[in-house]
Amino acid sequence: MTDVQMFAQWLGVLPDNWAVMRPKVLFSERRSPNNDSDIHLTPSQTHGVLPQTEYIRKTGNRVVLNLEGSDSMKHVEPDDFIIHLRSFQGGIEHSALRGKVSAAYTVLTPRSGADPRFFRWTLKSHGYIQSLQATVNQLRDGQSIKFGDFDKVPLPLPPLDEQRAIADFLDAQISRIDVLIDKQIKLIAVLRERRASVVTHAVTGGRSPSDMPTSGADLGQWLGLLPEGWHAARPRHLFTERRERSRSNDIHLTPSQTHGVLPQAEYMKMTGNRVVLNLTGSDSMKHIEADDFIIHLRSFQGGLERSHTAGKVSSAYTVLTPSSPVDADFFGWVLKSHGYIQSLRATVNQLRDGQSIRFTDFDKVPLPLPPLSEQGRIAMQLAYEIAEIDVLVAKAEAHIVVARERRAALITAAVTGQVNVHPSGREGQGVV
Known part of the structure:
Protein backbone atom coordinates (compact mmCIF):
# COMPACT_ATOMS: atom_id res chain seq x y z
CA MET A 1 0.00 0.00 0.00
CA THR A 2 1.41 3.39 -0.98
CA ASP A 3 1.38 6.40 1.31
CA VAL A 4 -1.31 7.97 -0.88
CA GLN A 5 -3.52 4.88 -0.54
CA MET A 6 -2.92 4.66 3.21
CA PHE A 7 -3.79 8.29 3.88
CA ALA A 8 -6.80 8.08 1.53
CA GLN A 9 -8.49 5.65 3.91
CA TRP A 10 -10.16 8.53 5.76
CA LEU A 11 -12.29 9.10 2.64
CA GLY A 12 -13.96 5.71 2.72
CA VAL A 13 -16.00 4.82 -0.38
CA LEU A 14 -16.80 7.99 -2.29
CA PRO A 15 -19.72 8.49 -4.71
CA ASP A 16 -18.99 7.28 -8.25
CA ASN A 17 -18.73 10.74 -9.75
CA TRP A 18 -16.21 12.00 -7.17
CA ALA A 19 -12.44 11.90 -7.57
CA VAL A 20 -9.64 11.42 -5.05
CA MET A 21 -6.99 14.06 -5.66
CA ARG A 22 -3.50 14.80 -4.51
CA PRO A 23 -3.60 18.17 -2.70
CA LYS A 24 -0.91 19.64 -4.97
CA VAL A 25 -3.37 19.28 -7.85
CA LEU A 26 -5.97 21.34 -5.99
CA PHE A 27 -3.76 23.86 -4.20
CA SER A 28 -0.53 25.70 -4.81
CA GLU A 29 1.72 27.24 -2.17
CA ARG A 30 1.63 31.00 -2.09
CA ARG A 31 5.09 32.38 -1.40
CA SER A 32 4.45 36.05 -2.16
CA PRO A 33 6.05 38.49 0.28
CA ASN A 34 3.64 40.77 2.10
CA ASN A 35 2.60 44.15 0.77
CA ASP A 36 3.13 47.38 2.70
CA SER A 37 -0.63 47.77 3.19
CA ASP A 38 -1.20 44.22 4.51
CA ILE A 39 -2.71 43.91 7.96
CA HIS A 40 -1.23 41.36 10.36
CA LEU A 41 -3.46 38.26 10.53
CA THR A 42 -3.60 35.66 13.29
CA PRO A 43 -4.97 32.15 12.54
CA SER A 44 -6.50 30.18 15.44
CA GLN A 45 -8.44 26.96 15.87
CA THR A 46 -11.43 28.52 17.60
CA HIS A 47 -11.77 31.90 15.88
CA GLY A 48 -10.42 31.25 12.40
CA VAL A 49 -8.30 33.97 10.79
CA LEU A 50 -8.63 37.39 12.43
CA PRO A 51 -6.70 40.66 12.33
CA GLN A 52 -4.13 40.42 15.09
CA THR A 53 -5.61 43.37 17.00
CA GLU A 54 -9.09 41.80 16.92
CA TYR A 55 -7.70 38.43 18.03
CA ILE A 56 -6.02 40.07 21.04
CA ARG A 57 -9.20 42.00 21.92
CA LYS A 58 -11.44 38.94 21.58
CA THR A 59 -9.29 36.43 23.45
CA GLY A 60 -7.17 38.56 25.77
CA ASN A 61 -4.16 36.57 24.58
CA ARG A 62 -0.99 38.30 23.61
CA VAL A 63 0.62 37.00 20.42
CA VAL A 64 4.27 36.83 19.49
CA LEU A 65 5.10 39.61 17.12
CA ASN A 66 7.12 38.84 14.02
CA LEU A 67 10.75 39.27 15.03
CA GLU A 68 12.35 39.10 11.59
CA GLY A 69 10.78 42.24 10.21
CA SER A 70 7.59 42.71 8.22
CA ASP A 71 9.40 42.18 4.91
CA SER A 72 9.81 38.46 5.72
CA MET A 73 6.09 37.82 6.23
CA LYS A 74 3.83 36.09 3.71
CA HIS A 75 1.00 37.67 1.76
CA VAL A 76 -2.51 36.19 2.10
CA GLU A 77 -5.44 36.68 -0.28
CA PRO A 78 -9.13 36.11 0.51
CA ASP A 79 -10.00 32.38 0.13
CA ASP A 80 -6.41 31.33 0.84
CA PHE A 81 -5.84 28.68 3.51
CA ILE A 82 -3.23 28.89 6.27
CA ILE A 83 -1.40 25.96 7.85
CA HIS A 84 -0.40 27.22 11.28
CA LEU A 85 1.40 25.75 14.27
CA ARG A 86 -1.72 24.02 15.64
CA SER A 87 -3.10 22.71 12.35
CA PHE A 88 -2.26 19.14 13.31
CA GLN A 89 -4.75 19.58 16.18
CA GLY A 90 -7.53 21.57 14.57
CA GLY A 91 -7.12 21.56 10.81
CA ILE A 92 -6.27 24.23 8.28
CA GLU A 93 -7.81 27.71 8.50
CA HIS A 94 -9.63 29.49 5.68
CA SER A 95 -9.01 33.23 5.40
CA ALA A 96 -11.71 35.63 4.25
CA LEU A 97 -9.23 38.49 4.61
CA ARG A 98 -6.30 39.96 2.73
CA GLY A 99 -3.20 40.47 4.85
CA LYS A 100 0.04 38.90 6.02
CA VAL A 101 1.08 36.06 8.29
CA SER A 102 4.27 34.79 9.86
CA ALA A 103 6.82 33.24 7.54
CA ALA A 104 6.56 30.12 9.74
CA TYR A 105 3.11 29.42 8.27
CA THR A 106 2.30 27.74 4.95
CA VAL A 107 -0.16 29.65 2.75
CA LEU A 108 -2.25 27.67 0.24
CA THR A 109 -4.25 29.07 -2.64
CA PRO A 110 -6.96 27.00 -4.39
CA ARG A 111 -6.55 26.12 -8.04
CA SER A 112 -9.36 26.13 -10.57
CA GLY A 113 -11.99 23.51 -9.75
CA ALA A 114 -11.51 23.67 -5.97
CA ASP A 115 -14.30 25.64 -4.31
CA PRO A 116 -12.91 27.38 -1.19
CA ARG A 117 -16.23 27.06 0.68
CA PHE A 118 -16.25 23.29 0.25
CA PHE A 119 -12.61 22.93 1.28
CA ARG A 120 -13.16 25.25 4.25
CA TRP A 121 -15.17 22.37 5.71
CA THR A 122 -13.05 19.55 4.33
CA LEU A 123 -9.77 20.83 5.77
CA LYS A 124 -11.37 21.22 9.21
CA SER A 125 -13.15 17.85 9.22
CA HIS A 126 -12.32 15.30 11.91
CA GLY A 127 -11.38 12.57 9.45
CA TYR A 128 -8.99 14.86 7.59
CA ILE A 129 -7.36 16.12 10.79
CA GLN A 130 -6.78 12.53 11.98
CA SER A 131 -5.02 11.70 8.72
CA LEU A 132 -3.01 14.91 8.81
CA GLN A 133 -1.83 14.03 12.31
CA ALA A 134 -0.64 10.65 11.04
CA THR A 135 1.59 12.32 8.45
CA VAL A 136 3.32 14.53 11.00
CA ASN A 137 3.36 12.32 14.10
CA GLN A 138 7.10 12.84 14.36
CA LEU A 139 6.72 16.59 14.61
CA ARG A 140 6.88 18.23 18.00
CA ASP A 141 4.16 20.63 19.09
CA GLY A 142 5.05 24.02 17.62
CA GLN A 143 6.83 22.76 14.51
CA SER A 144 5.49 23.68 11.11
CA ILE A 145 3.58 21.45 8.70
CA LYS A 146 5.13 21.98 5.29
CA PHE A 147 3.51 21.74 1.86
CA GLY A 148 5.06 18.29 1.40
CA ASP A 149 3.26 17.05 4.53
CA PHE A 150 0.01 18.63 3.36
CA ASP A 151 0.32 16.87 0.01
CA LYS A 152 0.41 13.42 1.62
CA VAL A 153 -3.29 13.33 2.55
CA PRO A 154 -5.53 12.88 -0.51
CA LEU A 155 -8.64 15.04 -0.75
CA PRO A 156 -12.14 14.38 -2.12
CA LEU A 157 -13.17 16.25 -5.27
CA PRO A 158 -16.87 16.28 -6.09
CA PRO A 159 -18.12 18.05 -9.21
CA LEU A 160 -18.00 21.80 -8.74
CA ASP A 161 -21.77 22.24 -8.46
CA GLU A 162 -21.86 19.52 -5.80
CA GLN A 163 -19.02 21.18 -3.87
CA ARG A 164 -21.17 24.29 -3.71
CA ALA A 165 -24.27 22.37 -2.68
CA ILE A 166 -22.38 20.64 0.14
CA ALA A 167 -20.98 23.98 1.32
CA ASP A 168 -24.49 25.47 1.36
CA PHE A 169 -25.80 22.44 3.27
CA LEU A 170 -23.04 22.58 5.88
CA ASP A 171 -23.27 26.35 6.28
CA ALA A 172 -26.94 25.97 7.20
CA GLN A 173 -26.76 22.80 9.30
CA ILE A 174 -23.63 23.66 11.26
CA SER A 175 -24.94 27.15 11.96
CA ARG A 176 -27.97 25.59 13.68
CA ILE A 177 -25.80 23.26 15.73
CA ASP A 178 -23.48 26.12 16.71
CA VAL A 179 -26.45 28.17 17.92
CA LEU A 180 -27.49 25.29 20.19
CA ILE A 181 -23.94 24.89 21.49
CA ASP A 182 -23.67 28.62 22.15
CA LYS A 183 -26.92 28.55 24.16
CA GLN A 184 -25.58 25.74 26.33
CA ILE A 185 -22.28 27.57 26.85
CA LYS A 186 -24.16 30.69 27.96
CA LEU A 187 -26.34 28.60 30.27
CA ILE A 188 -23.24 27.09 31.89
CA ALA A 189 -21.79 30.57 32.41
CA VAL A 190 -25.00 31.70 34.13
CA LEU A 191 -25.08 28.57 36.30
CA ARG A 192 -21.46 29.00 37.34
CA GLU A 193 -22.07 32.63 38.24
CA ARG A 194 -25.06 31.49 40.28
CA ARG A 195 -22.92 28.82 41.95
CA ALA A 196 -20.23 31.35 42.91
CA SER A 197 -22.83 33.77 44.22
CA VAL A 198 -24.57 31.12 46.34
CA VAL A 199 -21.29 30.02 47.95
CA THR A 200 -19.99 33.52 48.72
CA HIS A 201 -23.42 34.59 50.02
CA ALA A 202 -23.59 31.59 52.36
CA VAL A 203 -20.07 31.72 53.79
CA THR A 204 -20.30 35.46 54.50
CA GLY A 205 -23.56 35.09 56.39
CA GLY A 206 -25.91 36.27 53.67
CA ARG A 207 -24.91 39.92 53.91
CA SER A 208 -23.89 41.93 50.87
CA PRO A 209 -20.10 42.26 50.71
CA SER A 210 -18.34 45.44 49.64
CA ASP A 211 -16.69 45.70 46.27
CA MET A 212 -13.87 43.22 45.79
CA PRO A 213 -10.50 44.68 46.78
CA THR A 214 -8.17 45.76 44.01
CA SER A 215 -5.15 45.99 46.27
CA GLY A 216 -3.99 44.66 49.59
CA ALA A 217 -5.21 47.76 51.41
CA ASP A 218 -8.28 46.19 53.05
CA LEU A 219 -8.50 42.48 52.42
CA GLY A 220 -11.36 42.10 54.85
CA GLN A 221 -13.72 43.87 52.43
CA TRP A 222 -14.79 40.59 50.89
CA LEU A 223 -16.52 39.61 54.14
CA GLY A 224 -18.81 42.62 54.23
CA LEU A 225 -20.86 43.09 57.39
CA LEU A 226 -20.93 39.74 59.20
CA PRO A 227 -23.99 38.54 61.16
CA LEU A 369 -15.84 32.37 61.68
CA PRO A 370 -19.45 31.51 62.58
CA PRO A 371 -20.25 29.38 65.64
CA LEU A 372 -19.17 25.78 65.05
CA SER A 373 -22.74 24.45 64.85
CA GLU A 374 -23.62 27.07 62.24
CA GLN A 375 -20.54 26.15 60.17
CA GLY A 376 -21.89 22.62 59.89
CA ARG A 377 -25.39 23.79 59.00
CA ILE A 378 -24.11 26.09 56.26
CA ALA A 379 -21.87 23.37 54.85
CA MET A 380 -24.77 20.90 54.64
CA GLN A 381 -27.06 23.44 52.99
CA LEU A 382 -24.40 24.38 50.45
CA ALA A 383 -23.72 20.73 49.62
CA TYR A 384 -27.42 20.34 48.76
CA GLU A 385 -27.80 23.59 46.76
CA ILE A 386 -24.54 23.28 44.85
CA ALA A 387 -25.25 19.64 43.96
CA GLU A 388 -28.43 20.79 42.20
CA ILE A 389 -26.54 23.44 40.24
CA ASP A 390 -23.74 21.01 39.36
CA VAL A 391 -26.29 18.54 37.96
CA LEU A 392 -27.60 21.25 35.63
CA VAL A 393 -24.06 22.16 34.56
CA ALA A 394 -23.26 18.51 33.88
CA LYS A 395 -26.40 18.13 31.75
CA ALA A 396 -25.51 21.22 29.71
CA GLU A 397 -21.95 19.97 29.24
CA ALA A 398 -23.29 16.59 28.09
CA HIS A 399 -25.51 18.35 25.54
CA ILE A 400 -22.45 20.19 24.22
CA VAL A 401 -20.47 16.96 23.87
CA VAL A 402 -23.29 15.32 21.91
CA ALA A 403 -23.75 18.39 19.71
CA ARG A 404 -20.03 18.62 18.94
CA GLU A 405 -19.90 14.93 18.09
CA ARG A 406 -22.90 15.41 15.80
CA ARG A 407 -21.23 18.45 14.26
CA ALA A 408 -17.99 16.58 13.53
CA ALA A 409 -19.79 13.52 12.16
CA LEU A 410 -22.00 15.63 9.88
CA ILE A 411 -19.07 17.53 8.41
CA THR A 412 -17.04 14.38 7.70
CA ALA A 413 -20.10 12.63 6.25
CA ALA A 414 -20.92 15.55 3.95
CA VAL A 415 -17.41 16.12 2.60
CA THR A 416 -16.95 12.41 1.91
CA GLY A 417 -20.26 12.01 0.09
CA GLN A 418 -22.13 10.04 2.75
CA VAL A 419 -24.85 12.70 2.74
CA ASN A 420 -26.45 13.24 -0.65
CA VAL A 421 -27.23 16.94 -0.88
CA HIS A 422 -27.18 17.13 -4.68
CA PRO A 423 -29.95 15.89 -6.95
CA SER A 424 -27.73 15.14 -9.94
CA GLY A 425 -26.66 11.64 -10.86
CA ARG A 426 -23.28 10.28 -9.85
CA GLU A 427 -20.99 8.32 -12.07
CA GLY A 428 -17.33 7.50 -12.41
CA GLN A 429 -14.70 7.79 -9.66
CA GLY A 430 -10.99 8.24 -10.21
CA VAL A 431 -7.74 8.57 -8.30
CA VAL A 432 -5.47 11.27 -9.70
Missing part, protein backbone atom coordinates in the same frame (compact mmCIF):
# COMPACT_ATOMS: atom_id res chain seq x y z
CA GLU A 228 -24.15 38.82 64.91
CA GLY A 229 -22.13 36.07 66.55
CA TRP A 230 -19.72 35.77 63.60
CA HIS A 231 -16.13 36.99 63.64
CA ALA A 232 -13.50 37.92 61.07
CA ALA A 233 -10.59 35.72 62.12
CA ARG A 234 -6.93 35.86 61.22
CA PRO A 235 -6.08 32.63 59.36
CA ARG A 236 -3.12 31.97 61.66
CA HIS A 237 -5.58 31.64 64.56
CA LEU A 238 -7.43 28.86 62.72
CA PHE A 239 -4.69 27.06 60.79
CA THR A 240 -1.04 26.24 61.22
CA GLU A 241 1.44 25.25 58.55
CA ARG A 242 2.21 21.53 58.51
CA ARG A 243 5.91 20.96 57.81
CA GLU A 244 6.24 17.21 58.46
CA ARG A 245 8.27 15.26 55.96
CA SER A 246 6.49 12.53 54.08
CA ARG A 247 6.37 9.00 55.44
CA SER A 248 7.54 5.88 53.64
CA ASN A 249 3.99 4.61 53.06
CA ASP A 250 2.48 7.94 51.95
CA ILE A 251 0.83 7.94 48.53
CA HIS A 252 1.73 10.77 46.15
CA LEU A 253 -1.18 13.25 45.92
CA THR A 254 -1.83 15.81 43.19
CA PRO A 255 -4.02 18.89 43.85
CA SER A 256 -5.95 20.45 40.97
CA GLN A 257 -8.64 23.11 40.58
CA THR A 258 -11.10 20.86 38.77
CA HIS A 259 -10.64 17.49 40.48
CA GLY A 260 -9.54 18.40 44.01
CA VAL A 261 -6.81 16.28 45.61
CA LEU A 262 -6.28 12.89 43.96
CA PRO A 263 -3.63 10.16 44.09
CA GLN A 264 -1.15 11.01 41.36
CA ALA A 265 -1.85 7.83 39.37
CA GLU A 266 -5.62 8.49 39.47
CA TYR A 267 -5.10 12.11 38.44
CA MET A 268 -3.07 11.08 35.37
CA LYS A 269 -5.63 8.43 34.44
CA MET A 270 -8.57 10.82 34.81
CA THR A 271 -7.06 13.79 32.99
CA GLY A 272 -4.49 12.24 30.66
CA ASN A 273 -2.01 14.83 31.94
CA ARG A 274 1.48 13.86 32.90
CA VAL A 275 2.72 15.46 36.11
CA VAL A 276 6.23 16.48 36.99
CA LEU A 277 7.67 13.95 39.40
CA ASN A 278 9.37 15.24 42.53
CA LEU A 279 12.99 15.66 41.54
CA THR A 280 14.53 16.20 44.95
CA GLY A 281 13.62 12.85 46.48
CA SER A 282 10.68 11.68 48.57
CA ASP A 283 12.38 12.80 51.80
CA SER A 284 11.77 16.44 50.82
CA MET A 285 8.04 15.98 50.20
CA LYS A 286 5.45 17.03 52.75
CA HIS A 287 3.14 14.79 54.71
CA ILE A 288 -0.56 15.60 54.62
CA GLU A 289 -3.49 14.38 56.68
CA ALA A 290 -7.17 14.13 55.83
CA ASP A 291 -8.90 17.54 56.18
CA ASP A 292 -5.66 19.41 55.60
CA PHE A 293 -5.72 22.14 52.95
CA ILE A 294 -3.15 22.64 50.21
CA ILE A 295 -2.01 25.93 48.71
CA HIS A 296 -0.79 24.90 45.26
CA LEU A 297 0.57 26.72 42.24
CA ARG A 298 -2.87 27.69 40.89
CA SER A 299 -4.50 28.62 44.20
CA PHE A 300 -4.60 32.30 43.25
CA GLN A 301 -6.88 31.22 40.36
CA GLY A 302 -9.05 28.59 42.00
CA GLY A 303 -8.60 28.69 45.76
CA LEU A 304 -7.24 26.10 48.18
CA GLU A 305 -7.85 22.37 47.91
CA ARG A 306 -9.00 20.20 50.78
CA SER A 307 -7.60 16.68 51.01
CA HIS A 308 -9.87 13.84 52.07
CA THR A 309 -6.99 11.41 52.48
CA ALA A 310 -3.51 11.25 53.99
CA GLY A 311 -0.46 11.20 51.73
CA LYS A 312 2.36 13.41 50.51
CA VAL A 313 2.64 16.43 48.23
CA SER A 314 5.42 18.41 46.60
CA SER A 315 7.54 20.53 48.91
CA ALA A 316 6.62 23.50 46.69
CA TYR A 317 3.13 23.46 48.22
CA THR A 318 2.01 24.92 51.54
CA VAL A 319 0.06 22.49 53.74
CA LEU A 320 -2.40 23.87 56.29
CA THR A 321 -3.93 21.98 59.19
CA PRO A 322 -6.71 23.25 61.48
CA SER A 323 -5.36 24.41 64.85
CA SER A 324 -8.73 25.07 66.48
CA PRO A 325 -12.14 23.41 66.28
CA VAL A 326 -13.46 24.26 62.81
CA ASP A 327 -15.73 22.45 60.38
CA ALA A 328 -13.58 21.27 57.48
CA ASP A 329 -16.60 21.11 55.17
CA PHE A 330 -17.43 24.77 55.86
CA PHE A 331 -13.88 25.95 55.23
CA GLY A 332 -13.77 23.79 52.13
CA TRP A 333 -16.41 26.15 50.75
CA VAL A 334 -14.84 29.32 52.18
CA LEU A 335 -11.39 28.69 50.70
CA LYS A 336 -12.86 27.98 47.24
CA SER A 337 -15.34 30.86 47.22
CA HIS A 338 -15.10 33.57 44.57
CA GLY A 339 -14.84 36.41 47.06
CA TYR A 340 -12.02 34.72 48.94
CA ILE A 341 -10.10 33.93 45.74
CA GLN A 342 -10.37 37.56 44.59
CA SER A 343 -8.93 38.74 47.92
CA LEU A 344 -6.18 36.09 47.88
CA ARG A 345 -5.24 37.20 44.39
CA ALA A 346 -4.94 40.77 45.60
CA THR A 347 -2.33 39.72 48.17
CA VAL A 348 -0.13 38.10 45.56
CA ASN A 349 -0.70 40.30 42.53
CA GLN A 350 3.05 40.66 42.12
CA LEU A 351 3.55 36.92 41.87
CA ARG A 352 4.00 35.32 38.48
CA ASP A 353 1.98 32.26 37.49
CA GLY A 354 3.85 29.27 38.90
CA GLN A 355 5.22 30.99 41.99
CA SER A 356 4.12 29.74 45.38
CA ILE A 357 1.73 31.42 47.80
CA ARG A 358 3.27 31.21 51.27
CA PHE A 359 1.65 31.02 54.70
CA THR A 360 2.33 34.73 55.21
CA ASP A 361 0.27 35.52 52.09
CA PHE A 362 -2.51 33.20 53.25
CA ASP A 363 -2.58 34.94 56.64
CA LYS A 364 -3.35 38.33 55.07
CA VAL A 365 -6.96 37.51 54.11
CA PRO A 366 -9.37 37.37 57.07
CA LEU A 367 -11.74 34.40 57.22
CA PRO A 368 -15.35 34.26 58.43
